[in-house]
Amino acid sequence: MVVSLIRAEGGAPRFWINLIEDFTERKERERRFLHAQKMEVVGRLAAGVSHDFNNLLTVISGNSELLLDRLPQQDPARHELQEIRAAGERATTLTQRLLAFSRQEASHFKVLDLNSILIGLNPMLRRLTGEGIQMTIALDPQAGRIEADQIQIEQIIMNLVINARDAMPEGGELTIATGSKRLTGPAADRWGVAAGDYVALAVTDTGHGMDQATKSRIFEPFFTTKEVGKGTGLGLSTVHEIVQQSRGTVIVDSELGRGTSFRIYIPRASGEGKDLSTPPKARVPVEGSETIMVAEDDHAVRELIQKLLEPAGYRLLLARDGAEALAMVQQVRDPIHLLISDLAMPMMRGTDLANRLAATRPTLKVLYISGYSGRWIAGEGLARRGVAYLQKPFTGDSLLQHVRAILDAPPEACILIVDDDPTIRSLLRDVLQPSGYRVLEASNGRQALHQLRQERVDVLITDLVMPEQEGMETIEAAKKEFPDLRILAMSGGFGEQFLTIAQLLGAHQILHKPFGTDRVIQVVQSLLRQRTTGY
Numbered sequence: 454m455v456v457s458l459i460r461a462e463g464g465a466p467r468f469w470i471n472l473i474e475d476f477t478e479r480k481e482r483e484r485r486f487l488h489a490q491k492m493e494v495v496g497r498l499a500a501g502v503s504h505d506f507n508n509l510l511t512v513i514s515g516n517s518e519l520l521l522d523r524l525p526q527q528d529p530a531r532h533e534l535q536e537i538r539a540a541g542e543r544a545t546t547l548t549q550r551l552l553a554f555s556r557q558e559a560s561h562f563k564v565l566d567l568n569s570i571l572i573g574l575n576p577m578l579r580r581l582t583g584e585g586i587q588m589t590i591a592l593d594p595q596a597g598r599i600e601a602d603q604i605q606i607e608q609i610i611m612n613l614v615i616n617a618r619d620a621m622p623e624g625g626e627l628t629i630a631t632g633s634k635r636l637t638g639p640a641a642d643r644w645g646v647a648a649g650d651y652v653a654l655a656v657t658d659t660g661h662g663m664d665q666a667t668k669s670r671i672f673e674p675f676f677t678t679k680e681v682g683k684g685t686g687l688g689l690s691t692v693h694e695i696v697q698q699s700r701g702t703v704i705v706d707s708e709l710g711r712g713t714s715f716r717i718y719i720p721r722a723s724g725e726g727k728d729l730s731t732p733p734k735a736r737v738p739v740e741g742s743e744t745i746m747v748a749e750d751d752h753a754v755r756e757l758i759q760k761l762l763e764p765a766g767y768r769l770l771l772a773r774d775g776a777e778a779l780a781m782v783q784q785v786r787d788p789i790h791l792l793i794s795d796l797a798m799p800m801m802r803g804t805d806l807a808n809r810l811a812a813t814r815p816t817l818k819v820l821y822i823s824g825y826s827g828r829w830i831a832g833e834g835l836a837r838r839g840v841a842y843l844q845k846p847f848t849g850d851s852l853l854q855h856v857r858a859i860l861d862a863p864p865e866a867c868i869l870i871v872d873d874d875p876t877i878r879s880l881l882r883d884v885l886q887p888s889g890y891r892v893l894e895a896s897n898g899r900q901a902l903h904q905l906r907q908e909r910v911d912v913l914i915t916d917l918v919m920p921e922q923e924g925m926e927t928i929e930a931a932k933k934e935f936p937d938l939r940i941l942a943m944s945g946g947f948g949e950q951f952l953t954i955a956q957l958l959g960a961h962q963i964l965h966k967p968f969g970t971d972r973v974i975q976v977v978q979s980l981l982r983q984r985t986t987g988y
Contacts, residue, residue, distance in 0.1 A: 506544075507824030510846035512753040514541040518849045519760055545846055562600050562699075564722050567631050567652055568592045570606055578614050578629075585624030586617075596631040597652045600722035605695045612688040613656040613715050620660025620713060630655045634718060644702040644718070651701070651718040658714075663707040671705065692717075739853035743790035743860055744768045748778040748806055749822070750798045754845075758793065761849045762856065775801025779809060789817055791860055796823040808907055815909050818859050822847070866981055867908065869893045871901040871915040871927065872943075877966075881914065884970045885977065898922030902930055910938060912980050917944040917951045925951075925958060932959030939980035943968070 455472040517538040632653040641648040672693040701719035749755040772778035794803035807819045824845040895901040899922045917924035942955035945966030952963040
């Protein structure tokens with residue numbers, strides 16, 4: 454508040470002016486800015502550490518599994534190995550927590566039934582709380598479903614239960630309840646969410662509670678009231694960040710000596726949730742005799758992959774980096790069926806290695822592995838392109854199953870759509886992708902030729918009238934450089950003349966705009982048959 458006295462000409466007081474400014478909004482912006490800075494710092498730390506840390510965890514967990522598989526059940530060394538493996542799993546969870554609250558880990562959202570998740574977690578939660586705590590789970594059958602990442606929702610529940618358990622060292626009561634709530638304008642504004650229907654999760658304990666000072670800091674990264682070695686300070690930070698990613702909010706009610714209640718509201722979703730009661734899949738054979746190239750700069754990870762795959766019958770070619778892999782491939786005349794490559798290697802990235810090898814071995818399949826976060830992988834465009842990827846640390850079974858599934862999968866045909874009209878590209882993509890094709894896009898001929906040189910393409914669908922480089926030039930250049938490529942020319946102007954010229958230049962099929970979507974599928978299938986059978 455600023456107060457000013459206004460005087461008359463003779464100096465006598467005339468009136469006062471009071472200026473009052475509300476700093477609430479500015480303080481809130483400052484608080485959010487500081488929080489964002491903390492998240493950025495921790496995010497950089499987490500992303501930087503995750504690669505090397507996950508490499509170490511891959512080696513620890515993988516070798517533990519190998520030794521456990523070799524030892525008889527009665528061997529006394531099994532207990533120590535199981536402890537090592539459990540420590541590796543806890544370290545993996547810690548890394549995921551770091552990445553989750555720093556938003557470096559990609560989320561996999563789907564429609565979930567919160568009640569089903571709690572039913573599935575019930576046995577584990579009771580083991581976590583122990584005999585001194587009476588746990589009650591109250592499920593509202595009308596609570597509804599949410600759209601979220603299942604692993605993250607399970608992590609929220611586990612973190613809140615562990616927090617409640619630690620708040621009741623001498624025992625007490627813990628209640629986990631689901632429900633539904635409609636948040637109207639004022640309540641939604643107060644809690645920073647959109648108005649609408651929400652699914653509620655409440656975790657309430659009868660522990661020692663918190664004072665106001667503690668409650669104001671509980672969502673800060675690394676803040677903890679527990680003894681050294683008893684907590685990381687990441688549990689509630691992770692809860693807060695996951696709920697925000699799910700477009701929800703967390704409400705905390707707590708008083709010293711009166712326990713604590715966490716209420717989480719996540720938007721209600723339409724659609725069917727996943728049936729979590731389905732039986733596990735039967736074990737499929739993972740053995741094989743194919744040749745696999747492994748490009749991995751970490752010696753211990755490379756050696757672990759060798760220990761896992763060679764006993765299953767695979768022949769391995771081991772390379773320390775992309776350059777060594779290229780040199781080895783030039784010396785091998787037999788088929789190489791699969792490339793397993795780390796994404797981040799010195800001198801040459803895994804994607805660059807795969808592209809170089811595809812030029813001479815177009816049928817080579819690829820499995821990328823990496824210790825970097827899933828969000829970094831998404832940023833590389835790999836998820837969009839639909840390539841196979843395995844996050845470190847991985848188990849032996851997971852690696853074997855991925856390898857076998859990739860080798861057994863039929864080859865995926867790739868279609869490149871070239872049109873300067875984004876609506877046409879979008880239409881064709883929506884028609885072709887549900888049929889199992891991988892779809893690439895370019896807005897002109899120059900971009901199309903660049904794509905063709907970067908990736909294996911089976912069918913080129915191109916418009917004829919485009920800026921920068923016309924379809925005619927594109928067909929002529931593509932036919933000369935990629936003789937096995939099948940080409941479909943399409944046009945909506947100039948009648949038959951342009952399409953006839955396109956056929957003379959090398960187009961295998963033509964389409965007149967507008968065309969039916971069924972016709973597109975028929976023509977593409979015909980072109981792929983020609984590529985495979987020659988007629």
